[in-house]
Amino acid sequence: MGDDNDSALGESIAGSLYTASLTSSVFNYTYENGRRYHAYHAGNYVLPNDEQEQDRLEYTHHLYRLLVGGASYRAPLLDHRPQRILDIGCGTGIWCIDVADEFPESSVIGVDLSPIQPSWVPPNCRFYVDDIEREWTYSPAEHFDYIHARDLIGFIGPWKQLLSHIFDNLKPGGFFEIQDCTTPPESIDSGLDLVPDLVQWQLKMFEGMAMLGKESPGDAYGIQSYMTEVGFVDTHVEIHKVPIGPWAQGNKHKELGLILQEHVSDSVEPYTMAVYTRALGFSAEDAQATVERVKNNIQKTEAHLYLSYYFLWGQKPF
């Protein structure tokens, strides 16, 4: 990662895009249980933003691309050549950088609570510190041809409100795409009986996130129906079921299964700590003990667990 203080970053207040030198306040990170968390609108987001978390996010990026033959999107962008692209909750910015390289004539903007994006980026790529749950104040001239969101489910308050902002800030004919995964994991048989700690943890996580004001709208179809309600048309859902562990037939599934098992295992601790300690009132020691039990369950290949990853996109009518 680049030097944070030398990033290709601007700061935006309430969505209005103006580039200013970053105030030091966005770097006043907070620390809990040995992990580093964002400073801008501190407490709004429960995962850390340190190097360890950035490595986890980059691993996820490759996992998503692996599912769809290396593509960054499923909406028909090649037919529409978007001029302005926005990635909300862009994390390390790795998706923006890939897409800026793929569409050098486009302007690609990534926004996030954390200024953790690198300095050396394609010239058509910019990052801004912003809170996407606040009012969006882009002018009509700044509206987008394509808005992208990945791995944001569970971290947003009312989803329908965010989808309305997205809809309003697309140009007519523009696309919105969300790439995410449905939790909790499922099993192809009665395997959930073998992983009671995982099942219990997932329920507690939903409870804790709700206490923090975040909505978990279920699977892709929950978000799809919200999209339709706010006005999107021609929505598509593409689902990829990925085994957790090397239990499925065929080399490709075995390899994906190993990758996902490691990824899910690495995700338990960052997901758990803030939710369990801030919202649910657990001590750090008890939260850590839960993490170990859940990680243990994830190693149970005989539970035949899988996660459903989805790509969902729709268009704003002309």
Ligand SMILES: C[S@@+](CC[C@H](N)C(=O)[O-])C[C@H]1O[C@@H](n2cnc3c(N)ncnc32)[C@H](O)[C@@H]1O
């Ligand atoms: C799980 S990470 C996914 C990052 C990126 N989309 C990816 O797929 O690599 C979620 C990101 O959303 C950001 N985020 C969460 N809530 C946000 C908000 N209200 N405004 C802006 N960014 C937010 C977090 O800071 C984090 O970087």
